[in-house]
Amino acid sequence: MRIRRQIGIALLALIALAITMTIVHTIVISPKSYRIHHVEVTNKAIPQQFQNFKIAYLSDIHLRSQKDITRLEEIVKDLNEQNYEMVLFGGDLYEGKVFEDKKVTQILNSIHSSYGKFAVLGEEDNSNSSQVVQILTEAGFETLNNEARTIYYNEAKIRLIGYNTEASTALEKSDLYTISFSHYPDQFAFISDTSQYHLAGHSGGGFIYLPLLGATTKLNHAKTYNHGSYTKNNATLYVSNGLSIMADHSYKFLAKNEIVILTLNKS
Structure with missing residues (x-):
């Protein structure tokens, strides 16, 4: 009986410890931590010349304080240590008013990219769109507004499309392999007809994600x-x-913040 009781107490202690660690991670660690998430993109329509072409994707930075700007500097430093050819930003640079615009411009301008930096605006950007677009432009980003760009690499080309939050129809289909991005994920419902690969943000991964x-x-x-x-x-x-x-969703669980790096591979 005594052994069983000791085992029961130990199990309860382990369960309590696990619950405590989960709560601490969800409330304290996960909201600020992030990962570099590598994603392989394989498609027969990808030109052979684009084999191992890498695209870095960032979204939903949500700057609200000076601490967030310091954190952004760390994120950009980590990003610049990665190998990639192009950078895409999926919107929501700020959450609320624009502040420290010159500092934020300087940080974003330090992002390295050999084949362009492109952006779309999120719903948080729309209320300060002129200021946000100016910051992005001065930082070397081209903001796409339901527009396509042809990306040339090793004498081959693919198409890139950026959709704004108001888009409800897709651009015409092309013979070129097409990568698109938007802020809202649910726009994929119509974009899927004309793009082989689409990137989006906005959702926070559900913030609290349960298997x-x-x-x-x-x-x-x-x-x-x-x-x-x-x-x-x-x-x-x-x-x-x-x-x-x-601000309204301050916890994360199994939805870790991330920089996504796509690697293109011809199948």
Whole structure:
């Protein structure tokens, strides 16, 4: 009886410890930590010349304080230590008013890229769109507004499309392999007809993500697609968890903040 009781007490202690560690990680560690997440993109339509072409994708930075700006400096430093050819920003640079615009411009301008830096705006950017676009432009980003760009590399080319938050129809389909990105994941419902690969953010990965149950928080425009990879019409969507929490959603569990780095491979 005494042994059983000791075993029971030990199990309860382990369970309590596990619960405590989970709570601490969800509330204290996970909101600020982030990962470099490598994703392989394989498709027969990718030109052979683009083999191992890498694209870094950042989204949902949500600057609200000076501490966030210091953290952004660390994120950009880590990003610049990675190997990639192009950078995409998926929107929501600030959450609320724009501040320290010159400092933020300087930080974003320090991001290295050999084949361009492109951006779309998120819903948080729209209320200060002129200021945010100016920051991005001065930092070397081209903000795409339902526009396509041809990317040339090793005498081959692919197409890149950036959609704004108001987009409800896709651009015409092209013979070129097409990568697109937008802030809202649910736009994939119509974008999947014309893009082979699509990137989006906004959802925070559901903030609290539970196995089997999925995202506990489904924001507007991320009701259908909110965490990880999806396929539709032979197209693939990857929904980034973003790089920050939000004022109204300050915890994260199994939805780690991330920089996504795509590597293109011809199948």
